[in-house]
Amino acid sequence: MSAAVDPVLAHVDAHIGESLxxxxxxxxxxxxxxxPAYAAQCxxxxxxxxxxxxGQGYDASLRQTAGHPMVVAHDKGATSGPHVLFYGHYDVQPVDPIGLWSSDPFExxxxxxxxxxKEITGRGTSDDKGQLLTFVEACRAWKAVHGTLPLRVTFLFEGEEESGSPSLLPFLDATGDELRADVALVCDTDMWGPDTPSINSMLRGLVGEELTITCADKDLHSGMFGSAARNPNQVLAEIIASLRNPDGSVAIEGFYDDVAEVPAAVAEQWRNLGFSEAGYLGSVGLKTPAGEAGRSVLEQIWSRPTCEINGMWGGYTGDGFKTVIPSKASAxxxxxxxxxQDPVKIRAAFRAHVxxxxxxxxxxxxxxxxGSPAITVPVDGPYLAPALAALTDEWNKPAVVVGSGGSIPVVGEFKRRLGMDTLLIGFARIDDRIHSPNEKYNLKSFHKGIRSWVRVLDALAAVK
Amino acid sequence: MSAAVDPVLAHVDAHIGESLxxxxxxxxxxxxxxxPAYAAQCxxxxxxxxxxxxGQGYDASLRQTAGHPMVVAHDKGATSGPHVLFYGHYDVQPVDPIGLWSSDPFExxxxxxxxxxKEITGRGTSDDKGQLLTFVEACRAWKAVHGTLPLRVTFLFEGEEESGSPSLLPFLDATGDELRADVALVCDTDMWGPDTPSINSMLRGLVGEELTITCADKDLHSGMFGSAARNPNQVLAEIIASLRNPDGSVAIEGFYDDVAEVPAAVAEQWRNLGFSEAGYLGSVGLKTPAGEAGRSVLEQIWSRPTCEINGMWGGYTGDGFKTVIPSKASAxxxxxxxxxQDPVKIRAAFRAHVxxxxxxxxxxxxxxxxGSPAITVPVDGPYLAPALAALTDEWNKPAVVVGSGGSIPVVGEFKRRLGMDTLLIGFARIDDRIHSPNEKYNLKSFHKGIRSWVRVLDALAAVK
Known part of the structure; x- marks a missing residue:
């Protein structure tokens, strides 16, 4: 750690109220x-x-896309050190069911x-507005104290992460030369524990599908047609039921064809993380792992693929009762x-199954x-070790390398399109209720997250 | 047919515009x-x-209940002839999905x-406002021409038929002496064909159930919990899938225990109705009966029980995508x-199955x-034959006795609580889209329905 860090940390502490x-x-x-109703808000x-x-002196601009705009900003101050691209997203998940929030999600x-x-409550406090601001605030403090950043920084914020990032790929292709850096930094992940910092080295990929089953060409009265007419709710339920085997595995033909076991060393490391299955499931009111029998929970969420029904609907769903056989049902x-696993192949296998x-x-x-493939971040690059050390300094606990069940497609695109590896460093907690009612971000995540980035900036600046 | 009928029919024809x-x-x-938002409208x-x-001179009043009010009206004019109780309902089904209506359902x-x-379009035109007014308008015309009705008439209209009639039973119990008549008339059924009048002698019963499956105590992120956490959408789909056997029968234990085959004579009569399975299913875009294998469509909808998923929902159902594992799913x-079949026993068997x-x-x-049991109306009572003859006169085609897959619980309650049999006479058509978008009632159903009731009133008045 260089001597430049301490005054910046002191500045962070003194101005945390303004950051908040x-x-x-x-x-x-x-x-x-x-x-679409919130497009202007994006x-x-x-x-x-x-x-x-x-306002902080960066060369910042809003870049139009076919969807929500991108934010790009360059720091022109630093002339030495590696060039880092920091990525985050300013869009948030929908808030329904709104009735389960104990206060206004946007207040x-x-x-x-x-x-x-202490917790900061509201939609996006953790995912990803709080997280992305930890980096912005760390840079602000560094510039306030030293005038210039210790390394070259470019910021990229998108507004479509929660809706599949449709504009991101064309944008990366069009502006790759401007965005390409030595390493990307992404702050959209959890800490391993409340006080245990971590860097993610594995991310699952994601394929999203919406299907609609149509039977009759209109909604029918279940008295007049009940049993004689095919009911799409029943058909959809039977198809969904067929996606899983009794042992919890996915029943689509070929689904596991390209799935490899994690290397023994990695599996050993996971066993040593002290992960509590009971604690993890218990935090959301569950007790029994629902995935593949014989696999640990960490395997189920990090190294094994899955199929989840994120939404399904058909027929009458309001108050009371309506004896309808709907024309359509969807999931x-x-x-x-x-x-x-290849997203294209999995999508095709799913459709063939249906x-x-x-x-x-x-x-x-x-x-x-x-659709995006899974990501494996190399654990032997030049940036990982210094970053782990910086996190360890801030939290006084050894930072660990972990996997993640989530998907951050941009990481794969950075590698594929811009040739950059990514450091996935985040300060969210498992109980932040992201994507759910009553999302929150701990003040400690925010404050020590900013301090962590100050140390990481310093550590990365020293990489030759 | 008495000489009193012709001038009434002429009056109906001359004033059909006002009736409309x-x-x-x-x-x-x-x-x-x-x-509940429409309570005041009810x-x-x-x-x-x-x-x-x-306004027509009946002793009419609105009777409060715990739910929507009842309408009761007595004609005090006639002193001879049988006493008939005419039942209808003024409430209507919800209108969603509203986007599928080609015009305002309430305009x-x-x-x-x-x-x-010519068709009259709008929610309730067929079920049941159009149908109930055929009787009201027939009586209006009769009174206009002859001053008094040819038999004693009581009107009963409820406002909760589409929501399970919760107030009907207490009301029947409290006002049974006032409502009891020699026979009940219910106009909430279809004609057998566009020009073939019919009287229904069988109605299926109905048990409605709503179930909610809860897994985690909050909505979860499918990246962080996917596969390890139980997904209620998946659980609900598997339970729904388990309700049906591959042969189309219902898989609940004991479901068919008390189901009898229809008598051979009735089955023979059904075979002679000239029913077109292809035409019936084809009218809604279907081809293949989905019910019990080996059963005709008429059996499937009239004499065999069924289980239909009228609505199901869980997770994110809006635009775009949300990678959530919901806490709850419902159907x-x-x-x-x-x-x-006993509704109480069937409900218990379903719950045990789940x-x-x-x-x-x-x-x-x-x-x-x-929950209401099925109804069988005796075909050898004093009122059926004269009513069939009257319908035959109006439509110039022999009126037939048919079954129905729908449920009209009030018919069973009239029998059970007031000792009355019911004549089920209706003029709706199979393609009226009741309970669906773009409900309509043919002008011919309305006009000739009024004329039919004029003839039926005359025919019933002659029963000793």
């Missing part, structure tokens, strides 16, 4: 990217970031959580992929929602 | 009984009927249908029962939505 106010201002903008959130970055507040820790289904099980008088239509 | 205007006025009141529709009946219009016939499921299939970490809650 900026986070709250950004959270107040309801930038839900999946809902642009507003992007512009907020541009204004903030330009953030600082409250005491059940464990006595949103996602597959988490592991290293080796089509082979379609009874008489039914048609099916499919709509793709994103 | 009254139907449209009633349809304009959005009396959706299942949705009362408004009931009051509209009271005002109309009182009725007279249009030419694809077959060149609305109805059972159509046939003669011999509970036996609940995997680890899941709980289920059930909510009942009505």
């Amino acid at each position: 106010e900026r986070l709250m201002a950004l959270v107040r903008i309801p930038s839900i990217s999946t809902d 642009t507003k959130a992007g512009q907020w970031l541009v204004d903030d970055l330009a 953030p507040a600082l409250r005491e959580g059940p464990d006595g820790e 949103k289904i996602s597959f988490r992929l592991v290293s080796g 089509e082979a099980r379609l009874p008489a008088d039914c048609t099916v239509s499919f709509k793709p929602h994103g | 205007e009254r139907l449209m006025a009633l349809v304009r009141i959005p009396s959706i009984s299942t949705d 009362t408004k529709a009931g009051q509209w009927l009271v005002d109309d009946l009182a 009725p219009a007279l249009r030419e249908g694809p077959d060149g016939e 609305k499921i109805s059972f159509r029962l046939v003669s011999g 509970e036996a299939r609940l995997p680890a970490d899941c709980t289920v809650s059930f909510k009942p939505h009505g």
Whole structure:
């Protein structure tokens, strides 16, 4: 650690209240990217970031895309050290079911959580507005103290991460020369434990599919047609049921063909992480792993693929009762992929599985929602060890290398299109309720996250 | 047919335009009984009927219940002939999916249908506002011509038929002496064909159930928990799939225990009805009967019980995609029962079936939505033959005795609580799209329905 760090950390501590106010201002903008009704709010959130970055002296601009705009900012100050590209996203998940929120998702507040820790509540506080601002605030403090950053930094924030990033690939292809750096930094992951920092080296891929089963050409009265007419709710349920075997594995033909076992050394390391299956499942009210029998929970969520029904609907779903046989029933289904699996092949296998099980008088239509392979980040690159050391310094606990069940498609695209590896460093907690009602980000995640980035910036600047 | 009929029929023809205007006025009141937001509109529709009946000189009143009010009206004019109780319902089904309506469901219009016939469009035009007004208008015409009705008439209109009639039983128990008549008339059924009148002698019963499966105590991110956490969408789909056997029969233990085959004579009569399975299914875009293998479509919808998934939902169902594992998933499921089946026993068997299939970490809650046994109307009573003859006169085609897959619980309650049999006479058509978008009632159903009731009133008045 260089001598430059301490005054920056002191500056962070002295100005944490202002950092928090900026986070709250950004959270107040309801930038839900999946809902077209919030398009203007997405642009507003992007512009907020541009204004903030330009105000700090960066060369910042909002870049239009076919969807929500990108934010790109370059620091022109540093002339030495590696060049890092920091990526985050300013869009957030929808908030339904809104009735389960205990306060307005877009009116953030600082409250005491059940464990006595201070929490910042609101949609996007953790995923990803709080996380991305830890980096922005670390750079702000460094510049405030030293005038220039210790290494070259480019910022990239997108507004479509929660809706499959449709504009990201064309944008990377068009602006690759401008964005290419020595290493990418992504802050969209959890810590291993409340006080155990971690860097992710494995991310599952994702294939999203929406399917609609159509039977009759109109909704029917179940008294007049009940049993004689094919019911798409029943058909869809039977198809969904057929996706899983009784042992918890996925029943699609060829699904596991390209799945490799994790290397023995990695498996050994996972066993030594002290992971509590009971604690993990117990935190959400569960006790029994539902995935492949004979696999540990860490395997189930990190190194084994899965199929999840994220949404399904058909017929009458309001109050009371309606004796209808609907014309259509639909589901949103996602597959988490592991290293080796090809999203194109998995999507095709799923569709073939459905089509082979379609009874008489039914048609099916499919709509793709994103597809990306799993990612494995090399653990022997020049940046990982210094970053781990910096995190260890801040948290006074050894930083660990872990896997993740989630998917961050941009990491694969950085590698594929720009030739960059990524360091996945995040400060979220497993109980942050991202994508759920009552999302929160611990003040400690935010504050020590900023401090962590100050140390990581310093450590990476020293890499030759 | 008595000489009294012809001038009444002429009056009906001369004033059909005014009758139509009254139907449209009633349809304009959005009396959706299942949705609490429309409670005031239900009362408004009931009051509209009271005002109309009182204006014709009946002793009419709105009777409060724990739910939507009842309309009761007595004709005090006739002193001879049998006493008939006419039952209908002024409430209507919800209108979703609203996007599939080609015009406002509550702004009725007279249009030419694809077959060149004039249709009255709008929610409730057929079920049941149009149907109930055929009787009201027939009585109006009779009184206008002759001053008094040819037999004693009591009107009973409820506002909760589409939501399980929760207030009907207590009301029948409390006002049975006032309502008891020699025979009940119910106009909530179809004609056998576009020009073939019919009287229904069998109605299936109905058991409605809503179930909710709960797994985790909050919505989860499918990346972080996918495969390790039990997904209630998957559990619900597997349970729904388990309700049916591959041969189309219902797989609940004991479901068919009390189901008898229809008598050979009835089966023979059904075979002679000239029913076209291809035409029936083809009218809604289907070709293949989905019910029990080896059973005709008429058996499937009239004399065999079934289980239909009327609604199911869980997780994210909006635009775009959300990688959530929901905490809960729900379904609305109805059972159509046939003669011999006990609603209480069937409900219990269904719940036991679900509970036996609940995997680890899941709980289920059930909510009942009505339950009524099937009805068989005797075909040898004093009123059936004269009514069939009257219908035959009006339509110039022999009226037939048929079954029905639908459920009209009030018919069973009239028998059980008031000792009355019922004549089920209706003029709806199979393609009226009741309970669906773009509901309509043919002008011919309405006009000749009124004329039919004029003849039936005359015929029943002559029964000693």
